[in-house]
Amino acid sequence: MMADLSCEFAGIRSPNPFWLASAPPTDKAYTVVRAFEAGWGGAVWKTLGEDPPIVNVNGPRYGAMLGRDRELIGFNNIELISDRPLEVNLEEITAVKKDWPDRPIVVSVMVPCEESAWQRILPKIEAAGADGVELNLGCPHGMSERDMGAAIGQVPEYVEMVTRFAKAHTRLPVIVKLTPNITNILYPAEAARRGGADAVSLINTISSLIGVDLDSMSPIPAIDGKASHGGYCGPAVKPIALTMVADIARSSETAGLPISGMGGITTWRDAAEFMTLGAGNVQVCTAAMVYGFKIVEDMIDGLQNWMDEKGYTSIDQFVGAAVPNVIDWKDLNLNYVEKAVIDQDLCIKCGRCYIACEDAAHQAISVRGDGEPIYEVVDEECVGCNLCANVCPVEHCITMVPLRDGTDPRTGDPISGEYMNWSMHPKNPFREV
Amino acid sequence: MMGRNSKTPEIESNRLSPEAYADNFSDLHPMLSAHQASIEAARCYYCYDAPCIKACPTGIDIPSFIQKISTGNRRGSAHKILEENIFGAMCARVCPTEVLCEQACVRTLGENKPVAIGALQRFATDPVLDDGSRLFERGPESGKHVAIVGAGPAGLSCAHRLAMLGHRATVFEAEDKQGGLNEYGIAAYKVVDDIAQREIDYILDIGGIDIRFRQAIASAEALSELGKKYDAVFIGLGLGGAKALGLEGEDLDGVMNAVDYIKDLRQAKDLAALPVGRRIVVIGGGMTAVDIASQTRRLGAEEVTIVYRRGPQEMGASAVERDLAQTGGVRIRYWAKPVRLIASKAHVVAVEFERTRGGRNGSIEGTGEKYEIDADMVFRAIGQQFSAASLDGSSDLIALRGGRIKVDGERRTSVAGIWAGGDCVDGGQDLTVVAVEDGKIAAHSIDRYLHREDESADNGDQVMDGQR
Numbered sequence: 001m002m003a004d005l006s007c008e009f010a011g012i013r014s015p016n017p018f019w020l021a022s023a024p025p026t027d028k029a030y031t032v033v034r035a036f037e038a039g040w041g042g043a044v045w046k047t048l049g050e051d052p053p054i055v056n057v058n059g060p061r062y063g064a065m066l067g068r069d070r071e072l073i074g075f076n077n078i079e080l081i082s083d084r085p086l087e088v089n090l091e092e093i094t095a096v097k098k099d100w101p102d103r104p105i106v107v108s109v110m111v112p113c114e115e116s117a118w119q120r121i122l123p124k125i126e127a128a129g130a131d132g133v134e135l136n137l138g139c140p141h142g143m144s145e146r147d148m149g150a151a152i153g154q155v156p157e158y159v160e161m162v163t164r165f166a167k168a169h170t171r172l173p174v175i176v177k178l179t180p181n182i183t184n185i186l187y188p189a190e191a192a193r194r195g196g197a198d199a200v201s202l203i204n205t206i207s208s209l210i211g212v213d214l215d216s217m218s219p220i221p222a223i224d225g226k227a228s229h230g231g232y233c234g235p236a237v238k239p240i241a242l243t244m245v246a247d248i249a250r251s252s253e254t255a256g257l258p259i260s261g262m263g264g265i266t267t268w269r270d271a272a273e274f275m276t277l278g279a280g281n282v283q284v285c286t287a288a289m290v291y292g293f294k295i296v297e298d299m300i301d302g303l304q305n306w307m308d309e310k311g312y313t314s315i316d317q318f319v320g321a322a323v324p325n326v327i328d329w330k331d332l333n334l335n336y337v338e339k340a341v342i343d344q345d346l347c348i349k350c351g352r353c354y355i356a357c358e359d360a361a362h363q364a365i366s367v368r369g370d371g372e373p374i375y376e377v378v379d380e381e382c383v384g385c386n387l388c389a390n391v392c393p394v395e396h397c398i399t400m401v402p403l404r405d406g407t408d409p410r411t412g413d414p415i416s417g418e419y420m421n422w423s424m425h426p427k428n429p430f431r432e433v
Numbered sequence: 434m435m436g437r438n439s440k441t442p443e444i445e446s447n448r449l450s451p452e453a454y455a456d457n458f459s460d461l462h463p464m465l466s467a468h469q470a471s472i473e474a475a476r477c478y479y480c481y482d483a484p485c486i487k488a489c490p491t492g493i494d495i496p497s498f499i500q501k502i503s504t505g506n507r508r509g510s511a512h513k514i515l516e517e518n519i520f521g522a523m524c525a526r527v528c529p530t531e532v533l534c535e536q537a538c539v540r541t542l543g544e545n546k547p548v549a550i551g552a553l554q555r556f557a558t559d560p561v562l563d564d565g566s567r568l569f570e571r572g573p574e575s576g577k578h579v580a581i582v583g584a585g586p587a588g589l590s591c592a593h594r595l596a597m598l599g600h601r602a603t604v605f606e607a608e609d610k611q612g613g614l615n616e617y618g619i620a621a622y623k624v625v626d627d628i629a630q631r632e633i634d635y636i637l638d639i640g641g642i643d644i645r646f647r648q649a650i651a652s653a654e655a656l657s658e659l660g661k662k663y664d665a666v667f668i669g670l671g672l673g674g675a676k677a678l679g680l681e682g683e684d685l686d687g688v689m690n691a692v693d694y695i696k697d698l699r700q701a702k703d704l705a706a707l708p709v710g711r712r713i714v715v716i717g718g719g720m721t722a723v724d725i726a727s728q729t730r731r732l733g734a735e736e737v738t739i740v741y742r743r744g745p746q747e748m749g750a751s752a753v754e755r756d757l758a759q760t761g762g763v764r765i766r767y768w769a770k771p772v773r774l775i776a777s778k779a780h781v782v783a784v785e786f787e788r789t790r791g792g793r794n795g796s797i798e799g800t801g802e803k804y805e806i807d808a809d810m811v812f813r814a815i816g817q818q819f820s821a822a823s824l825d826g827s828s829d830l831i832a833l834r835g836g837r838i839k840v841d842g843e844r845r846t847s848v849a850g851i852w853a854g855g856d857c858v859d860g861g862q863d864l865t866v867v868a869v870e871d872g873k874i875a876a877h878s879i880d881r882y883l884h885r886e887d888e889s890a891d892n893g894d895q896v897m898d899g900q901r
Contacts, residue, residue, distance in 0.1 A: 351481030
């Protein structure tokens with residue numbers, strides 16, 4: 001029997017944990033229906049605001065960070081919230097829900113920081129048949145200049161207040177979407193919880209200028225020769241999102257607060273990683289914008305196959321599984337020693353490990369041999385930093401192997417197998433005895 | 434099988450439509466588009482101590498030039514190539530990269546698909562020739578003047594480097610045109626659009642290089658005159674005579690040297706006017722054999738057969754070259770040697786072969802088993818040798834080894850003041866890229882020599898140079 005991907009997040013049920021994030025792909029019934037047909041578990045409708053609808057730029061609104069083979073690594077946008085009339089959106093939400101009752105539609109919403117505004121809009125969304133609301137307190141561009149989006153999300157007191165407004169005026173689950181453009185994600189997360197949030201979702205985009213056109217001297221995307229900062233997302237932001245999700249998941253102040261994880265999720269592996277760090281479901285935007293809705297097929301299938309392989313029958317069995325292993329640096333075991341090992345059969349002699357170690361690490365790779373070079377790790381110098389393995393173009397060619405006994409050839413210290421962190425370390429003048 | 438007497442040679446021009454000629458002799462590997470180049474360049478791992486660099490006879494910093502393509506620094510990329518190999522554009526087309534840089538590419542080891550270094554090199558260098566941007570300047574005038582014999586890749590590489598170092602060069606060329614084998618010896622579909630001459634125009638644009646055409650230096654006296662008149666001499670001669678098969682009837686009509694026909698083909702204004710046989714037999718196993726076979730086939734010959742006395746492993750032409758010939762419809766028969774040229778009215782009509790097999794110590798021996806192949810034209814492509822005669826009596830002054838000029842690591846001959854490089858020297862691989870490297874190394878050696886001469890003169894010493 002295949003693993004069960006069904007999911008209940010903040011009281012909202014969906015057939016799988018893959019939701020489309022509030023963004024251009026969820027702007028209208030046409031695309032949301034296409035997404036549901038493709039298999040997406042749910043959708044967060046593109047952010048609704050008060051009428052009259054906002055006006056978007058009429059030139060480029062996106063910019064991309066590309067790899068050398070033009071694979072999209074990072075993505076930047078200056079698009080605002082939905083530019084369609086509120087009524088049109090609400091009617092379409094109702095229509096889609098009628099045809100797709102098993103797929104949750106959560107509606108993203110952004111209105112000014114006044115209770116009356118929330119009081120006006122939330123009942124309409126509820127009446128349209130939405131399964132929940134997501135407060136967009138994260139958009140870092142455009143709307144933030146109008147004191148919405150990240151302008152609220154960056155001030156924990158406002159987060160708490162607006163969450164209270166929302167909770168006061170809807171019975172729907174309230175998900176507070178957090179901005180990463182802050183010093184510590186726990187402050188707005190805690191504020192959301194204090195305000196009564198049913199869940200948080202993160203990360204929204206990161207404030208960004210994607211590049212500069214060196215001919216016109218305008219940053220991009222340029223509108224008539226000028227540019228404004230946008231919001232950055234895509235695969236490049238995943239590590240930032242992961243650490244923020246983990247911070248919330250492991251903080252005692254926010255423990256148990258449901259987290260909808262997002263930020264650069266492109267594959268089932270990305271999704272699984274977010275979930276092991278505490279995300280109860282995930283949201284995806286950039287990958288769908290780059291590849292289309294079909295990518296969800298492998299997300300579903302890949303996650304299911306992985307779960308079957310690992311013996312998980314439901315997603316709650318691994319959600320948060322990695323959280324206990326996220327600790328502070330001071331608690332890391334300094335007695336643990338690894339050394340890099342190069343598999344000579346897999347080595348293609350590119351020398352990247354050698355030059356990286358030689359120029360930028362610990363001069364711990366030797367080269368010998370006439371003609372074909374042989375690169376080998378010098379255990380006496382190797383600090384186990386992993387740089388060589390990271391720059392090696394061949395998978396599994398360089399592996400990090402733990403020392404289990406004997407002595408570390410570099411330090412001469414015995415491998416004790418005992419745990420010792422910095423607070424216990426003999427070289428720490430302030431160690432706790 | 435028809436009676437032998439009924440065979441008549443069928444050698445004709447205009448075998449194909451004008452479109453077919455154009456198509457058959459169009460660019461073998463057109464230049465990569467910017468998109469293709471960008472994707473291909475991204476495959477380079479930017480190796481440390483890269484094996485491709487070591488495999489390049491001119492030592493081009495390949496990872497750096499490819500990285501510069503990636504960053505959009507195409508001019509910098511061209512500079513990186515041309516600073517080591519001023520014939521970078523030709524070498525991008527004619528180098529057997531599959532046995533040089535691309536064989537060494539770590540991606541060959543990793544996935545059996547090297548980075549397309551040759552194609553990327555062309556992408557980087559062609560625009561420089563087209564827009565004429567000068568990447569190298571003549572050095573400050575030294576007042577020294579070097580004579581160069583032969584305007585092929587070795588000679589012109591030497592001349593260009595000498596110009597960079599501030600010395601004047603006068604090049605003596607026997608033919609009407611500069612370029613040597615680049616102009617006269619490479620298969621036409623590898624070097625379309627007069628690239629050989631365009632590249633040389635670019636090379637000569639540095640200034641300080643004077644070429645005198647139709648001036649063969651073919652005697653000891655002439656060479657000795659150069660030695661007296663110039664501050665140094667570089668010999669960049671090509672190979673002379675094609676080797677003979679050693680059979681009776683080699684002077685029959687229809688039996689010819691592959692290199693001569695290739696030369697005619699390269700210089701032909703109208704390929705359709707070139708007479709070509711219906712049935713062609715090529716004897717040999719090197720690049721020349723493949724080039725003549727592929728080109729006669731492309732001229733409309735119906736049956737083209739290369740016969741080589743050993744197996745594919747021993748063949749001088751690389752697997753890539755063999756594939757090119759075979760996919761073009763050329764048949765390659767291994768393990769047979771010609772034993773008789775069969776004639777009708779003083780014209781060759783067939784060749785009789787004897788099957789061979791490997792004997793002891795790498796020799797080959799006939800098996801006694803024979804077969805014939807009909808042929809309207811038979812091409813000798815079993816190699817060329819350096820005609821020491823081109824040095825005439827001077828060969829007893831300039832030491833030879835293995836039938837070619839003996840040089841040391843700096844490409845100095847046994848005679849002080851005379852350097853040599855390219856196909857005429859011993860130990861070379863008969864490759865353009867090696868000739869270019871020889872010329873470059875010799876230029877630096879000549880430069881050091883000329884500076885030492887100056888220092889000696891400043892010290893009031895006599896120049897110690899018995900030969901001059």
